[in-house]
Amino acid sequence: MINANSLAGAGMIALAGALAAVPAQASNSEAEGPDILTAEPQAETPKEKGGDTRPSLQPIDTFAGFKTGAATLSMGEFLLDSAPNFGISQSAEALLPTGPVIEPRIVGLDEVGVEGLIDAANSQPSVVQLFRREYADNSVNFNCTGTLINPRTVLTAAHCVTRFPTESFGLPGTEEAERAILVGTGVDTFGRFDAFQETGANYAEGGLATSIDVIVHASSDPELGGLPFPWADIALIALDAPITDVPTLPILLTPLTELTHVVQVGYGRFFVVDGTDNIVPRDEREIGFLRRIGENMLGLVGSLNDVVEITAPSAIPLGFDFSQNYYQTDFDNPDRTPEQAAEGCRFGASGDLECDNDDAIRALDYFEGDALPNEVSVGGGDSGSPLIVDELYAFDIAVGVNSGVLGPFDTPAIFSIVNFYNPLYPFFEFITENTPYKYVSAKEGDGVWSDPNHWTQDLDPGFFIDDGTGTLINGIPEGNERGVFETGPDLGTVLGIDISGDVDALSIFLPPEGTPNFGSNTPESSVLLGPGSTGFVPQNTDGTP
Numbered sequence: 001m002i003n004a005n006s007l008a009g010a011g012m013i014a015l016a017g018a019l020a021a022v023p024a025q026a027s028n029s030e031a032e033g034p035d036i037l038t039a040e041p042q043a044e045t046p047k048e049k050g051g052d053t054r055p056s057l058q059p060i061d062t063f064a065g066f067k068t069g070a071a072t073l074s075m076g077e078f079l080l081d082s083a084p085n086f087g088i089s090q091s092a093e094a095l096l097p098t099g100p101v102i103e104p105r106i107v108g109l110d111e112v113g114v115e116g117l118i119d120a121a122n123s124q125p126s127v128v129q130l131f132r133r134e135y136a137d138n139s140v141n142f143n144c145t146g147t148l149i150n151p152r153t154v155l156t157a158a159h160c161v162t163r164f165p166t167e168s169f170g171l172p173g174t175e176e177a178e179r180a181i182l183v184g185t186g187v188d189t190f191g192r193f194d195a196f197q198e199t200g201a202n203y204a205e206g207g208l209a210t211s212i213d214v215i216v217h218a219s220s221d222p223e224l225g226g227l228p229f230p231w232a233d234i235a236l237i238a239l240d241a242p243i244t245d246v247p248t249l250p251i252l253l254t255p256l257t258e259l260t261h262v263v264q265v266g267y268g269r270f271f272v273v274d275g276t277d278n279i280v281p282r283d284e285r286e287i288g289f290l291r292r293i294g295e296n297m298l299g300l301v302g303s304l305n306d307v308v309e310i311t312a313p314s315a316i317p318l319g320f321d322f323s324q325n326y327y328q329t330d331f332d333n334p335d336r337t338p339e340q341a342a343e344g345c346r347f348g349a350s351g352d353l354e355c356d357n358d359d360a361i362r363a364l365d366y367f368e369g370d371a372l373p374n375e376v377s378v379g380g381g382d383s384g385s386p387l388i389v390d391e392l393y394a395f396d397i398a399v400g401v402n403s404g405v406l407g408p409f410d411t412p413a414i415f416s417i418v419n420f421y422n423p424l425y426p427f428f429e430f431i432t433e434n435t436p437y438k439y440v441s442a443k444e445g446d447g448v449w450s451d452p453n454h455w456t457q458d459l460d461p462g463f464f465i466d467d468g469t470g471t472l473i474n475g476i477p478e479g480n481e482r483g484v485f486e487t488g489p490d491l492g493t494v495l496g497i498d499i500s501g502d503v504d505a506l507s508i509f510l511p512p513e514g515t516p517n518f519g520s521n522t523p524e525s526s527v528l529l530g531p532g533s534t535g536f537v538p539q540n541t542d543g544t545p
Contacts, residue, residue, distance in 0.1 A: 018177040020206050026491040067149050089409075090504070094198060117270060117376070119293040122187050123398075126249035127291060127386060128154060129189045129267040130237075131182040139392050140197070143181065143383035145266040147249050148396055149462055151242035152437040154183055154211075155251070157401050157422070158235040166221065168213045171240060171542075173249055181211035181237050185246050189267070190289040203243060212241045214541050215434045215525075217427060218517040219484050225517040227509075229305075230403040231324060232423045235384075238436035249386065250397045253428040253476055254465040255325075256301060256389070259418050259491055262329065262417070263388040265293040265400070273414045294376025296419075300328040300385075300492035301368025303504050305407060307418060308364070310494045313351040323507040324418040324484050327400045332371035333415035336363035347467030364416040371544045378402055378419050393472050397464060400424055418483025426478070426486035430522060440528075440538045450537055457533040476530060480520035485513055530544070 075286040119127075130143040146156035148355065161181065170177030183203070184192045192201075192208055201207030219225035219232035270292050300306065308315050344360025345355055355361045378385065386398035400421030407417030424431065439458040447454035464472045487504040513519050527536045 001016075009251060017111075028253040034125050035285045037138075042248045068368065086178045091393050095152045111296055117292040117294060119265065119274075120400070121154040124249075124263065124265050124291070124293060124388065125185070127183045127267075129291070130154070130156060130160065131184070131193070132386065133180050133182050133210075135178055135180075136545070140182065140193075142381060144381065144383045145181065145402070147184075147239065147251075147386040148243055148246060149251055149398070149431075150435060150437040150460055151244055152239045153435045154181075154239065154397070155386070155401060155431070156235055156237060157217045157403055158233045159229045160384050161214045161235055161237075162216055162220065162222055164502050165223065166214050166216055169211055171210060171212055181214065183209040183211070183237070183239060183243070184289070185243065187291050189291075193289060203241060209243055210239045210240045215436075215437065216524045217430050217483070221309075221517075224523070228486060230322070230420070230422065232402040232427065234401055234424075234427050234430065236431070236436070238435055242437070243427075248386070248462050250395065250462045250464050250472075251424055251431070252397045252399045252464055252466065252472070253424045253425055253431070255423065255489060256298065256327070256392075257401060257466070257489065257491070258392070258432060259298045259301075260298050260389055261297050261391040262330065263293060263390050263396070264296050264376050264378060264382075264385070264387035265291065265388065266378060266382030266384070267291055268385075269379040272418055278311050281320050292376075295372050295374045296329040296331075296376060297369050297372065298327060298368075298389075299330050299369065300410065300418075300494065300499070301325060301423075302328065302490045302492060302502070303487060304420065304501050305504055305507075306490065306499045307494055310497055310499075311353045311366075321507040321509055323428065323487055323504040323510070325423060325486050325490070325504075326403070327423050327489065328367070328406075328418050329387075330418050331365040331375075331377035331415055332365060332369070334371035334375070334413075336365075338363075341365070362415040364495070366416065366418055368496075377414070377417060378405065388459075392470075395472075397426070397472070405463045417488055423486075426483050428477050429481040429530075430483075432460070435439060435460060436541075438528050438538075440536075443534075453537045454536050455534060455536055457528050457531055459531040459535075461522060465473075481522070483522065484510060 006055050047417055097516060126148045128146050128148055130146050132141045132143040133139070134141070144156055144160035146154040146160075149155045150466060164179060167176045168178040169180055171180065182196065186192065187538070192203075195201040195205070196207035199205075199207070203209040215236040215238065216223075217232040217234050219227050220229075220234075225232070266461045267290070303325055304318075305316070307328070308320055312320075340359050340363035341355070344357055345353055345364065353364075355364075356513040382402055385402045387400040387402065388396050389399050390396045400423045402421050403421065405417045405419055437460075439460055441458050443454055443456055459474055459476070461474060463474065463476055465477055467473050485506060487506065490502045490504075492499060511518055514521060517523065
């Protein structure tokens with residue numbers, strides 16, 4: 001661990017610089033034709049609110065500057081027709097040591113190898129792959145990763161869908177429907193994808209499930225709160241039919257109170273790196289259908305400000321101001337030596353961390369702890385994937401959804417980046433109220449089906465809280481969610497500086513608490529607003545909450 005007090009003097013390579021973001025979805029453009037790697041979208045004009053220009057962390061594909069945002073190491077999109085010629089591996093067998101190994105996704109260590117990153121044991125079956133289908137040209141695009149949290153609900157990142165109006169997602173032929181999210185399950189989703197492409201098979205027929213609705217948190221919905229990425233980067237996808245052949249993943253709706261071992265997983269781009277960041281060339285990083293998995297340690301519970309105020313404080317006056325809490329991990333170089341960073345990095349006159357060379361940057365240890373044997377980072381297409389706590393409780397549980405990375409991208413470094421996940425606990429009301437799959441029961445005594453007072457909503461069996469003793473109980477928190485106003489509790493260290501217990505000042509770009517669409521004033525979706533709700537008749541709907 002580098003003690004910040006030992007870093008002094010002048011440096012040559014500043015880790016600060018231009019601020020940008022790259023959402024980790026895999027599809028971001030509207031190119032035509034099959035199997036085409038397309039150009040990147042241009043940054044949008046920052047949103048104006050209350051006379052202030054908020055920084056808009058929009059997708060760009062560059063390693064120049066101190067880059068923040070969703071973890072895309074190489075962006076791009078493949079548009080797939082009914083007879084695709086992918087030119088990439090399509091099954092786990094193709095990634096055995098004798099097969100091709102260029103199909104970049106989850107970023108792993110060289111000693112593990114690409115074949116070692118495959119979730120061959122299907123240890124996280126609830127993690128699913130998302131595609132986007134465009135009805136206008138019947139194209140299908142790689143999109144993101146998600147988590148099945150109940151039979152008709154996939155949890156993912158808002159930035160995977162907010163490029164388009166939420167009303168434009170729906171089944172073919174329905175009013176205003178222009179596109180849908182398709183969902184595939186399994187270690188290798190190609191079989192289901194192929195069945196859908198060839199015959200239009202739905203999930204029950206061996207193909208893909210189709211979204212009937214997408215529900216974005218009001219704070220980040222462009223039509224409501226309109227906060228830019230990565231605020232409230234969370235969304236729900238309602239499916240046309242329940243998925244019942246794979247288990248759902250429980251979710252934790254209270255904050256973690258200790259740093260712990262986590263699983264990182266996704267269907268995005270992957271490759272492996274060694275201590276010198278020897279990696280697959282950027283123009284050869286493809287994407288496919290295999291689920292990848294690895295491990296890490298939760299290194300920080302805190303805001304992006306907590307990291308930037310220590311590593312690049314000059315960015316704060318330039319408009320970097322993101323006070324919302326995130327769960328964060330770092331990607332440690334297993335071959336680093338303590339001397340590389342201690343002798344090669346220091347805080348410069350501006351207060352920014354500066355390093356003499358790439359080796360010194362790759363040796364940085366943002367959060368306490370060295371690389372684990374199967375340590376990984378996220379890549380493009382892993383957006384929306386769950387952060388899974390697998391050792392703290394009696395069973396695996398999702399605590400957040402992947403949004404992006406924060407790191408020194410003025411060098412080719414892949415090590416020394418930070419992955420950040422939107423935690424679920426600040427958004428528990430959004431999740432519990434808007435899940436399109438409701439558990440209900442009749443009240444005791446005789447009654448007619450059509451009597452709305454005869455029914456009550458039950459608790460989703462996958463919703464959990466920590467009772468304060470380290471024990472999980474099926475339940476939801478009391479009170480209202482704080483959403484983007486949530487700044488605690490902070491845990492961990494940044495470059496040896498303890499931020500535990502710090503209280504972040506709310507971003508100047510946030511509206512006052514109490515503003516509609518934010519915090520406790522998020523809109524209610526229906527009368528079924530959580531356990532105990534009554535006044536409804538349990539008729540199945542098309543998936544709209």
